[in-house]
Amino acid sequence: MRKVAFWVVAIAAVAGVLASTVPASGPADEEAVPIFGIKIPPGYRDWKLISVAHEEGNLNDIRAILGNDVAIKAYREGKLPFPEGTVIARIAWDYVPSEENNKVFGRAQSFVPGPAPDWYLQFMVKDSKKYAATGGWGYAQFNKDGKPADEAKLKTCFPCHEPIKARDFVFTRYAP
Amino acid sequence: MRKVAFWVVAIAAVAGVLASTVPASGPADEEAVPIFGIKIPPGYRDWKLISVAHEEGNLNDIRAILGNDVAIKAYREGKLPFPEGTVIARIAWDYVPSEENNKVFGRAQSFVPGPAPDWYLQFMVKDSKKYAATGGWGYAQFNKDGKPADEAKLKTCFPCHEPIKARDFVFTRYAP
Numbered sequence: 001m002r003k004v005a006f007w008v009v010a011i012a013a014v015a016g017v018l019a020s021t022v023p024a025s026g027p028a029d030e031e032a033v034p035i036f037g038i039k040i041p042p043g044y045r046d047w048k049l050i051s052v053a054h055e056e057g058n059l060n061d062i063r064a065i066l067g068n069d070v071a072i073k074a075y076r077e078g079k080l081p082f083p084e085g086t087v088i089a090r091i092a093w094d095y096v097p098s099e100e101n102n103k104v105f106g107r108a109q110s111f112v113p114g115p116a117p118d119w120y121l122q123f124m125v126k127d128s129k130k131y132a133a134t135g136g137w138g139y140a141q142f143n144k145d146g147k148p149a150d151e152a153k154l155k156t157c158f159p160c161h162e163p164i165k166a167r168d169f170v171f172t173r174y175a176p
Numbered sequence: 177m178r179k180v181a182f183w184v185v186a187i188a189a190v191a192g193v194l195a196s197t198v199p200a201s202g203p204a205d206e207e208a209v210p211i212f213g214i215k216i217p218p219g220y221r222d223w224k225l226i227s228v229a230h231e232e233g234n235l236n237d238i239r240a241i242l243g244n245d246v247a248i249k250a251y252r253e254g255k256l257p258f259p260e261g262t263v264i265a266r267i268a269w270d271y272v273p274s275e276e277n278n279k280v281f282g283r284a285q286s287f288v289p290g291p292a293p294d295w296y297l298q299f300m301v302k303d304s305k306k307y308a309a310t311g312g313w314g315y316a317q318f319n320k321d322g323k324p325a326d327e328a329k330l331k332t333c334f335p336c337h338e339p340i341k342a343r344d345f346v347f348t349r350y351a352p
Contacts, residue, residue, distance in 0.1 A: 045352075049221075052228045052240050053274075057285040064228050064240065064351070093351055098229075101347055104339045109233040113351040163280045171277055175240070175269055175289040176221075 033148040035155070036138035038125055040146060041068070044089045048072045051175035054095060054111075061092040062113055065172045070126075081136070081168040086126035088170065092119055116144035124170065134158040135169045209324040211331070212314035214301055216322060217244070220265045224248045227351035230271060230287075237268040238289055241348045246302075257312070257344040262302035264346065268295055292320035300346065310334040311345045 032039045047066035054062050067075060068087040074080075093113030101110035121142040128136040139157035141149035161169040208215045223242035230238050243251060244263040250256075269289030277286035297318040304312040315333035317325035337345040 046224055048223075049225055049240055049242065051289055052238055052269075053289075054230055054238060054271075054287040055285055056287070057283060059285070062228055062230060064225055066225065091351075093228075095230075100340070104336065104347075107233060109231055109235070111230040111232070112349070113227055113229075116352075160280065164276070171280075173288070175267075176292075 030146060031148050033140040033142070033154055034151040036125070036131065036134075036140055038123060038138050038140035040121065040140075040142055041087055041089070041123065044068075044087075044121075044123070045091075047089060049175075050075060050088065051172050053172070055092075059092070059117075059119075060095050061117055061119075062095045062111065063090055063092040065090050075174040082126050082170065084126055084128060086124075088124045088172070090122040090172075092117055092122075118143045119149075120144045135161065135165065137161070137169055206322060207324050209316040209318070209330055210327040212301070212307065212310075212316055214299060214314050214316035216297065216316075216318055217263055217265070217299065220244075220263075220297075220299070221267075223265060225351075226251060226264065227348050229348070231268075235268070235293075235295070236271050237293055237295075238271045238287065239266055239268040241266050251350040258302050258346065260302055260304060262300075264300045264348070266298040266348075268293055268298075294319045295325075296320045311337065311341065313337070313345055 030039070044066060047068055050065040050067045050071065052062070052064050066089045068085075068089075070083055071086045071088050074082050074086060094115050094117055095111055096114030097108060098110040098112040101112070102108050119141055121140075123140040125131070125138040125140070126136055127138060131138045135158065137158075139154060139161075141153060141157075143149075158169075161171070164171060206215070220242065223244055226241040226243045226247065228238070228240050242265045244261075244265075246259055247262045247264050250258050250262060270291050270293055271287055272290030273284060274286040274288040277288070278284050295317055297316075299314075299316040301307070301314040301316070302312055303314060307314040311334065313334075315330055315337075317329060317333075319325075334345075337347070340347060343349075
């Protein structure tokens with residue numbers, strides 16, 4: 001029993017060290033969002049870059065848009081509509097000035113990612129049959145703890161994407 | 177000979193189609209920068225995301241910072257100094273309002289990548305022996321045509337990075 005207790009402590013210690021490093025994939029993918037039933041796709045933080053953006057106003061965030069291999073291939077080939085299995089990830093961080101960068105530059109010019117806002121992670125998942133009612137896309141949003149947005153919030157996704165039907169409901173263009 | 181001519185035309189046609197799609201890796205890696213002798217690393221556009229940023233003032237760009245596998249591993253483990261073989265890529269685009277996004281949102285709030293500025297691509301390459309005189313890092317800059325920056329420009333890199341010696345001369349922090 002002593003030996004077992006030692007290993008429990010040792011494993012817990014190692015787990016603690018691991019937990020202190022930056023995770024590769026953000027929050028755990030435990031809970032699915034309502035309506036669309038989407039969980040956080042494992043490994044999304046390793047996906048390739050589609051583009052970046054800054055949103056002013058109430059959002060006031062800076063964001064990266066990543067895509068799984070299906071998404072990246074379609075973007076690079078200029079293929080529309082996006083094929084089945086496309087997943088687009090949008091990571092947002094609060095838009096904050098970098099005091100340490102500005103100190104070096106000698107002027108206030110540098111803005112970088114700060115803490116995660118409530119809309120930290122969003123995903124669009126292409127499944128034409130399953131999501132036929134919303135243009136063939138399922139929508140998901142999670143905060144930094146991996147907690148899904150509620151049903152009322154998720155109902156606002158498609159109406160906002162609907163006007164850009166000509167680009168298969170996807171705002172982001174590929175940044176070369 | 178007619179058959180050969182047919183194939184020359186056919187291959188040229190296919191090459192034309194391929195050339196019209198977005199390249200996976202930006203400009204060709206033909207020329208090396210002066211001083212540091214660095215070429216554009218093949219496949220850098222497929223690397224994983226470190227962070228994003230916006231620079232105001234004369235730069236007025238929006239940028240993505242990507243890393244090769246050595247860089248990403250070191251960042252996620254919080255390891256300093258960065259190991260030999262680390263390569264950090266910085267891609268910059270002109271910072272422009274997205275009229276099409278703003279039209280949907282009903283207000284001017286969205287800023288996205290525009291054309292590539294002269295400082296489109298920058299790379300930091302860790303080689304402690306080769307680049308001992310500049311903190312163990314080699315520096316490179318290329319415009320959108322793959323043309324390297326000149327010697328005078330490259331001489332300005334290290335003096336700007338020197339104040340952040342405590343973070344191994346790297347400005348960018350990892351965005352989780």
